[in-house]
Amino acid sequence: MNQVFETPMYPYVRQADQDAATTTRHQVIVVGAGPIGLAAAIDLAQQGIEVVVLDDNDRVSTGSRAICFAKRPLEILDRLGCSAAMVEKGVQWNKGKVFFDERQVYDFDLQEEDGHAFPAFVNLQQYYLEQFLVDRVRELQAEGAPIEIRGRNKVSAVGSHPDHVTIEIDTPEDSYNLHADWLIACDGATSPMRVMLGKDFVGRVFEDNFLIADVVMEADFPSERWFWFDPPFNKGQSALLHKQPDGVWRIDLQLGWGVDAETEKRPENVIPRLKEMLGDDVKFELEWVSIYTFQCRRMEQFRHERVIFAGDSAHQVSPFGARGANSGFQDTDNLCWKLKLVMDGNAPESLLDSYDSERILAADENILNSSRSTDFITPKSGMSRVLRDAVLDLSEKFEFARPLVNSGRLSVPCTYDGSSLNSADALNGPDRSRPGSPCPDAPLSDGFLLPKLAGKFTLLTIDADAPDVIEEDGITVTRLALSLKNDPTLALKDRYLGEATSGVYLIRPDQHVAARRPSFDDKLFRAAIRRATGKE
Amino acid sequence: MSDLTLTPNIDGADDFYAELLATHDGLSREESDALNARLVLVLSNHIGDRTVLAQALAAATLKISA
Ligand SMILES: Cc1cc2nc3c(=O)[nH]c(=O)nc-3n(C[C@H](O)[C@H](O)[C@H](O)COP(=O)(O)OP(=O)(O)OC[C@H]3O[C@@H](n4cnc5c(N)ncnc54)[C@H](O)[C@@H]3O)c2cc1C
Numbered sequence: 056m057n058q059v060f061e062t063p064m065y066p067y068v069r070q071a072d073q074d075a076a077t078t079t080r081h082q083v084i085v086v087g088a089g090p091i092g093l094a095a096a097i098d099l100a101q102q103g104i105e106v107v108v109l110d111d112n113d114r115v116s117t118g119s120r121a122i123c124f125a126k127r128p129l130e131i132l133d134r135l136g137c138s139a140a141m142v143e144k145g146v147q148w149n150k151g152k153v154f155f156d157e158r159q160v161y162d163f164d165l166q167e168e169d170g171h172a173f174p175a176f177v178n179l180q181q182y183y184l185e186q187f188l189v190d191r192v193r194e195l196q197a198e199g200a201p202i203e204i205r206g207r208n209k210v211s212a213v214g215s216h217p218d219h220v221t222i223e224i225d226t227p228e229d230s231y232n233l234h235a236d237w238l239i240a241c242d243g244a245t246s247p248m249r250v251m252l253g254k255d256f257v258g259r260v261f262e263d264n265f266l267i268a269d270v271v272m273e274a275d276f277p278s279e280r281w282f283w284f285d286p287p288f289n290k291g292q293s294a295l296l297h298k299q300p301d302g303v304w305r306i307d308l309q310l311g312w313g314v315d316a317e318t319e320k321r322p323e324n325v326i327p328r329l330k331e332m333l334g335d336d337v338k339f340e341l342e343w344v345s346i347y348t349f350q351c352r353r354m355e356q357f358r359h360e361r362v363i364f365a366g367d368s369a370h371q372v373s374p375f376g377a378r379g380a381n382s383g384f385q386d387t388d389n390l391c392w393k394l395k396l397v398m399d400g401n402a403p404e405s406l407l408d409s410y411d412s413e414r415i416l417a418a419d420e421n422i423l424n425s426s427r428s429t430d431f432i433t434p435k436s437g438m439s440r441v442l443r444d445a446v447l448d449l450s451e452k453f454e455f456a457r458p459l460v461n462s463g464r465l466s467v468p469c470t471y472d473g474s475s476l477n478s479a480d481a482l483n484g485p486d487r488s489r490p491g492s493p494c495p496d497a498p499l500s501d502g503f504l505l506p507k508l509a510g511k512f513t514l515l516t517i518d519a520d521a522p523d524v525i526e527e528d529g530i531t532v533t534r535l536a537l538s539l540k541n542d543p544t545l546a547l548k549d550r551y552l553g554e555a556t557s558g559v560y561l562i563r564p565d566q567h568v569a570a571r572r573p574s575f576d577d578k579l580f581r582a583a584i585r586r587a588t589g590k591e
Numbered sequence: 592m593s594d595l596t597l598t599p600n601i602d603g604a605d606d607f608y609a610e611l612l613a614t615h616d617g618l619s620r621e622e623s624d625a626l627n628a629r630l631v632l633v634l635s636n637h638i639g640d641r642t643v644l645a646q647a648l649a650a651a652t653l654k655i656s657a
């Protein structure tokens with residue numbers, strides 16, 4: 056099989072920087088060409104910032120790792136020019152089954168709300184996602200954007216200073232140094248950058264091992280998520296089956312603590328287990344097998360002077376709930392517009408403190424959810440197992456118990472309640488679009504709402520007057536004038552007005568609500584703009 | 592705000608208690624634990640109100656007085 060992840064996508068090439076007489080200084084260096092580093096680089100390059108991505112490898116993720124991508128990251132990746140390929144290649148699903156012991160206890164349909172451009176989830180191998188991101192980098196380069204990826208450039212030392220960062224890089228030929236105004240560390244859960252800077256990474260280690268196998272099989276299992284608690288083929292443990300494109304299936308088998316990973320990983324041990332699960336007559340081939348253990352932890356602070364951590368380097372969760380990469384994209388979405396304003400001198404450096412507080416709030420929410428799923432899947436005491444089994448037994452007969460079954464609470468974006476960038480809520484509107492919320496999408500008569508709000512400050516008016524443009528201390532806010540007359544499905548009314556008859560929203564470049572009122576008020580909205588950019 | 596009822600509230604208390612015991616008749620310790628757990632969940636769902644449930648959890652610890 057010729058896999059995308061076996062082909063060098065950004066092979067080592069000697070750079071002029073390696074032979075320069077004096078150390079070159081770049082605007083932004085991103086360490087790590089995983090999904091989060093690539094997203095950060097694309098976002099910055101789209102805003103005209105010069106960015107260099109360094110990666111110690113030269114190819115995309117081996118094996119799929121992340122497979123499940125949620126609506127909010129798809130909306131973010133849409134702004135970065137990658138969603139169409141993901142949706143086209145990905146498998147959409149919204150149904151699932153839950154099994155306990157030998158029986159199916161119930162099935163579910165996520166019953167998505169209508170009126171969104173993107174589905175609740177698509178399943179796609181991480182290597183495809185990374186390939187689409189690299190394709191997008193190439194496209195930007197062809198348009199002349201200042202972005203590059205340097206493969207087999209391993210950062211081996213870092214020095215942090217109040218106004219710049221210095222690094223040393225090892226290449227297959229030699230070592231060289233670079234300076235950067237800013238550095239974004241997206242070097243994954245084991246983050247050498249974090250270690251080199253001596254920063255903490257504390258949290259909870261779960262005493263458990265999971266065997267993950269991606270198998271290629273021709274089977275008529277539907278595109279559903281199947282989860283087993285305590286199945287006959289994996290007694291006392293759990294199992295998960297989930298579909299990916301190209302006839303690849305993700306199988307996740309919990310193994311428990313105290314197993315020998317190297318032994319368990321051998322095909323002669325994996326294959327019989329899978330046969331027991333799938334039945335003897337199903338033909339399959341192993342694409343990728345790995346054993347993982349996991350932890351839920353985060354850095355105490357994501358920003359250290361001019362080094363900013365994002366993605367797994369900053370926080371790590373268990374895979375249940377697919378909150379890893381999904382939350383990492385929200386990190387860079389939150390960071391990049393702020394960094395652009397600071398770099399251009401249009402906002403104080405302290406605006407970046409809100410990256411820390413908002414994304415730490417999100418990381419804690421993700422860690423909480425993923426820890427709870429893990430505690431349900433692997434009860435930590437006799438009584439928690441009794442209660443867990445009681446929930447599962449009841450769920451077969453009574454609907455009320457089903458919301459208590461927790462095999463992963465799938466990733467949803469965080470609302471930045473209490474953020475210093477929010478202005479007090481002054482509209483008697485729906486809770487879901489209160490200040491701090493990610494804007495819900497809505498179908499308008501000329502296309503979806505979210506693309507109209509992407510990448511800039513917007514004053515969204517619904518049946519309300521306001522100036523077309525507001526300039527406030529270097530920040531330009533453009534108006535998007537909407538009316539319930541262009542609201543064919545009433546989604547706009549439902550999601551942004553509720554009981555109110557008009558509304559004016561100040562929306563950040565990352566499509567989060569900063570302020571809202573029933574009508575425009577020059578003084579109050581100028582104050583809200585200053586607040587949303589860290590100026591008061 | 593509704594409050595947890597901590598004064599006598601069951602008509603025919605002795606009959607109810609006998610029914611509760613009878614439900615456990617013939618069960619092993621393990622089966623009884625499971626039944627109790629299911630009962631807690633059924634009743635909790637019926638109550639629904641998180642304030643009342645929180646008061647019930649606290650009352651069950653015996654660490655508060657009425
Ligand atoms: C089994 C499994 C299933 C998962 N399922 C999901 C899922 O369904 N949905 C989801 O959202 N997430 C999932 N995740 C999590 C997801 O894979 C990670 O959150 C995601 O890969 C993090 O991306 P990242 O860019 O932060 O880090 P990584 O993908 O780890 O990338 C880090 C990059 O940094 C490079 N690097 C490291 N050190 C250096 C150095 N010194 N110099 C230069 N480069 C360096 C590495 O080579 C690598 O390319 C899963 C993870 C696992 C293990």
